[in-house]
Amino acid sequence: MYYAVTIAVLVTMALALTRALIGPTVYDRVLAVNMFGTKTVLLFSVIAFLSGRPDFLDLALAYALINFIGILAVLEFFRSRANKRAEEQRGNPADGGETD
Amino acid sequence: MDIFLNLLSWVLLSAGGVFVLIGGIGALRMPNLYTRMHAASVTDTMGAVLVLTGVMVQAGLTLATIKLGAILIFLLITSPTASYALASAALLAGIKPDAGQAADRTRGS
Numbered sequence: 619m620y621y622a623v624t625i626a627v628l629v630t631m632a633l634a635l636t637r638a639l640i641g642p643t644v645y646d647r648v649l650a651v652n653m654f655g656t657k658t659v660l661l662f663s664v665i666a667f668l669s670g671r672p673d674f675l676d677l678a679l680a681y682a683l684i685n686f687i688g689i690l691a692v693l694e695f696f697r698s699r700a701n702k703r704a705e706e707q708r709g710n711p712a713d714g715g716e717t718d
Numbered sequence: 719m720d721i722f723l724n725l726l727s728w729v730l731l732s733a734g735g736v737f738v739l740i741g742g743i744g745a746l747r748m749p750n751l752y753t754r755m756h757a758a759s760v761t762d763t764m765g766a767v768l769v770l771t772g773v774m775v776q777a778g779l780t781l782a783t784i785k786l787g788a789i790l791i792f793l794l795i796t797s798p799t800a801s802y803a804l805a806s807a808a809l810l811a812g813i814k815p816d817a818g819q820a821a822d823r824t825r826g827s
Binding site: 619620622623625626627629630631633634636637643645646648649650652653656657659660663664666667672675676678679682683686689690693696697700701704 | 727728731732734735736738739741742743745746751754755758761762765766769770772773776777780781782785786788789792793796797799800803804807808810811812813
């Protein structure tokens with residue numbers, strides 16, 4: 619029964635990777651990568667019992683922490699970049715208006 | 719009792735697998751960023767809860783169950799936070815939800 623769940627999670631990871639590759643905006647890619655990380659945690663915790671090695675649960679816990687922090691850091695980076703772009707776009711037409 | 723626990727864990731695990739697959743297909747095929755986020759949140763909440771609970775039933779009362787519970791609580795706290803941060807960043811970047819356009823279209827026609 620672990621095999622069925624493992625295969626389902628692996629197929630979902632493949633679908634999330636496809637979305638990360640074709641995603642039109644950068645936020646689609648971040649969403650897909652976040653989903654991929656959550657599915658990795660699930661895959662670790664199922665494989666720990668599939669192979670009878672509960673050590674994998676520690677890896678799953680650490681991966682969940684790292685995934686969350688990474689997604690928040692990437693989102694903060696993109697948000698500050700979008701803010702900077704918006705300010706530049708707001709600044710440039712004003713400069714053009716003055717020269718005109 | 720053992721057969722009952724095995725059956726319960728099998729039902730939970732297969733339901734979790736089905737929810738994870740549904741969320742994956744939805745995240746690939748939905749038309750819009752926010753609808754895709756809606757589909758992905760199915761796997762983050764329902765799929766994760768069902769799969770981890772099924773594995774916890776299989777593990778019994780051991781240290782592994784406590785670790786799985788910690789993973790489950792952590793996922794339940796962080797995945798709405800990440801979804802909220804993603805939606806807020808996308809909205810601030812100017813990606814509009816499609817519902818407004820659909821409402822305008824119906825109002826215009």
